[in-house]
Amino acid sequence: MVRVLEVQEDQTMPIIGTAQFDSPRKAQPPAWPASGASQAVLSSPARLDGDLIALQNIGTKLRFHHNQTIFNEGDPAEHAYKVLSGAVRLCKHLADGRRQIVQFLFPGDLFSFMELAGHSLTAEAVNDVILISYLQRQIIHLGAQDPSLRERFVVLMSQRLHRMHDHLMLLGRQTALERVSSFLLSLRERTCTKEDAPLDVPMSRQDIADYLGLTIETVCRVLAKLRRSRVIGIPNIHQLIIGDIDALHALAESGA
Secondary structure, X not given: OOEEEEOEOOOOOOOXXXXXXXOOOOXXXXXXXXXXXXXXXXXXXXXXXXXXHHHHHHOEEEEEOOOOEEEOOOOEOOEEEEEEEOOEEEEEEOOOOOEEEEEEEOOXXXXXXXXXXXXXXXXXXXXXXXXXXXXXHHHHHHHHHXXXXXXXXXXXXXXXXXXXXXXXXXXXXXXXXXXXXXXXHHHHHHOOOOOOOOEEOOOOHHHHHHHHOOOHHHHHHHHHHHHHOOOEEEEEOOEEEEOOHHHXXXXXXXXX
């Protein structure tokens, strides 16, 4: 049976298996009532559920609130995670206070699989988040028993590397308009938003800026330009309406 824990501020989290979340910057979660290579971010399509069924019996559900830290860079990588609901950001905090967001994670995404001894990035809840936590040693044991499960993780790691390559290309070559347009298209794809449906944007404008390597002022200016051009609509801070998907694709490719 999967156990469920809720994260609250300024409380002590009980031991889960043999690991504790004890970093001073992390939120410390107490128990709540139970119900029925480098930093690895693995996309988990629906067809993967059958391959990962063995993990369901070893997982613990965790709940984190908006902006709470799940783990810090350098913490022991004793657990891997799957996002059940909400969004997570993986980021690097620099000594001068700046932040670079490396990846956003959405329901179905797996992360911190195939990790080294310590986490290479910090993981934070973008909004209210529910995760499943798995002990790394149990995953290794299952992989040794089931080669198909191990092969699936390798396939997912390859998908993640392709996504990282696309992000590096975006940061290194695209204009601000191309970056924001590409981000909106990627968000639409990652969240499986249907055509003509509102696009949920759980992250803040500052989050988007830190992910795209831009300033928050630039992100806001580009979004305003897209709205004036009627490429998108902005009904509220956490939703967009893509009014002209073809134009958005053209902007993502050329920035014109």
